[in-house]
Amino acid sequence: xxxxxxxxxxxxxxxxxxxxxxxxxxxxxxxxxxxxxxxxxxxxxxxxxxxxxxxxxxxxxxxxxxxxxxxxxxxxxxxxxxxxxxxxxxxxxxxxxxxxxxxxxxxxxxxxxxxx
Amino acid sequence: xxxxxxxxxxxxxxxxxxxxxxxxxxxxxxxxxxxxxxxxxxxxxxxxxxxxxxxxxxxxxxxxxxxxxxxxxxxxxxxxxxxxxxxxxxxxxxxxxxxxxxxxxxxxxxxxxxxx
DNA sequence: GGATATGTTATCATATATGATAACCTTGTC
DNA sequence: GACAAGGTTATCATATATGATAACATATCC
Numbered sequence: 001x002x003x004x005x006x007x008x009x010x011x012x013x014x015x016x017x018x019x020x021x022x023x024x025x026x027x028x029x030x031x032x033x034x035x036x037x038x039x040x041x042x043x044x045x046x047x048x049x050x051x052x053x054x055x056x057x058x059x060x061x062x063x064x065x066x067x068x069x070x071x072x073x074x075x076x077x078x079x080x081x082x083x084x085x086x087x088x089x090x091x092x093x094x095x096x097x098x099x100x101x102x103x104x105x106x107x108x109x110x111x112x113x114x115x116x
Numbered sequence: 117x118x119x120x121x122x123x124x125x126x127x128x129x130x131x132x133x134x135x136x137x138x139x140x141x142x143x144x145x146x147x148x149x150x151x152x153x154x155x156x157x158x159x160x161x162x163x164x165x166x167x168x169x170x171x172x173x174x175x176x177x178x179x180x181x182x183x184x185x186x187x188x189x190x191x192x193x194x195x196x197x198x199x200x201x202x203x204x205x206x207x208x209x210x211x212x213x214x215x216x217x218x219x220x221x222x223x224x225x226x227x228x229x230x231x232x
Numbered sequence: 233g234g235a236t237a238t239g240t241t242a243t244c245a246t247a248t249a250t251g252a253t254a255a256c257c258t259t260g261t262c
Numbered sequence: 263g264a265c266a267a268g269g270t271t272a273t274c275a276t277a278t279a280t281g282a283t284a285a286c287a288t289a290t291c292c
Contacts, residue, residue, distance in 0.1 A: 032191075032207060035207075035209065039209060046237080046238060046239085047238070047239060047240095048237085048238075048239085055281095056280080056281065056282085057281070057282060057283080058238085058239075058240095059239090059240075059241080059242095059281095059282080059283085059284090060279095060280065060281065060282080061239090062238095062239060062240055062241085063240090063241090063279095063280085064279095064280090065239095066239095066240075066241090068240095068241095071278080071279060071280090072190045072191050072192035072193075072278090072279085073190070073191055073279070073280090074188045074189070074190055074191070074248085074249080074279065074280085075145075075148075075188050075189055075190070075191060075194065076188035077188075077279080077280080078191065078207070079144070082209055083212070086211060086212050086214070087209040087210060087211055087212060088209070088210045088211075088212050089144075089207060089208075089209060089210075090207070090208040090209070090210055091144075091148060091151075091194070091205060091206070091207065091208075092205070092206040092207075092208060093151065093155060093198055093203040093204070093205060093206075094203060094204045094206055095202060095203055095204075096199070096202050096203060096204055162267080162268060162269085163268070163269060163270095164267090164268075164269090171251095172250080172251065172252085173251070173252060173253080174268085174269075174270095175251095175252080175253080175254090175269090175270075175271080175272095176250065176251065176252080177269090178268095178269060178270055178271080179249095179250085179270090179271085180249095180250090181269095182269095182270075182271090184270095184271095187248075187249060187250090188248085188249085189249070189250090190249065190250085190278085190279080193249080193250080233292105234291105234292085235290100235291085235292080236289105236290085236291080236292100237288100237289085237290080237291100238287100238288085238289085238290105239286105239287085239288085239289105240285100240286075240287070240288100241284100241285085241286075241287095242283105242284085242285080242286095243282100243283090243284090243285105244281100244282085244283090245280100245281080245282080245283105246279100246280080246281070246282095247278100247279080247280070247281085248277100248278085248279075248280090249276100249277080249278075249279080250275100250276080250277070250278090251274100251275080251276070251277085252273100252274085252275080252276100253272105253273090253274090253275105254271100254272085254273090255270100255271085255272080255273105256269105256270075256271075256272095257268105257269085257270070257271095258267100258268085258269085258270100259266100259267085259268090259269105260265100260266090260267085260268105261264105261265085261266085261267105262263100262264085262265080262266105
């Protein structure tokens, strides 16, 4: 694959505190939905086709993907969506960085990554 | 009642090919709850203390963490929990290895992922 | 224009997560 | 035994995600 993975991008981007801040804010709401759309299209599926795989309606897929909708989906919904488009959802818990006045070269952030 | 350990659960689940399909999500759910408990304890909080930080009741925290509960929490619930114990939730989508139609009895599929 | 494909929005019904209260169970301490 | 701390379970009320149907909007193609 020529494109950098999300992990690669993330790793690099998070080194920059400015980028990190934006990343954090986007992560929750906006990023997920764009991510889902991207995965679905990568799988070559329309909303209607995906809806059929998930035994639901295209309007519900639209609502899930729509940035304007304020819903916070259930975990299982995202998991099923991911599986239907060929991906597995993984949850990572990253320690919240308490910004110290000066931080050394090797921040312990990535090391103390708390996910499996 | 006695709660099943993860190994008990895994053995039982993998023994029956019929539940193989379900294994991923169930294991993920089991893992999540264990993960949450670990993070809370690492933060040095009791269920009651965490409940207070989240403006809710300890019984609700228990329900969320309890393996026996069949709920699939909202993403926002997990996010808020994580934040309250000092972590940030990140979602990653990992491509599912597409298996060849060669499915004999001991496919290593679930095995490789189940390793912890 | 008419038709098709894709996605959106509105609305209602239903399922389920969460809030809240109370009772209960262990374990430990006195 | 009495008590407290930490966690569990049951139950009800409420909030909200999801299921379902229909109408609408835009393209695109004939």
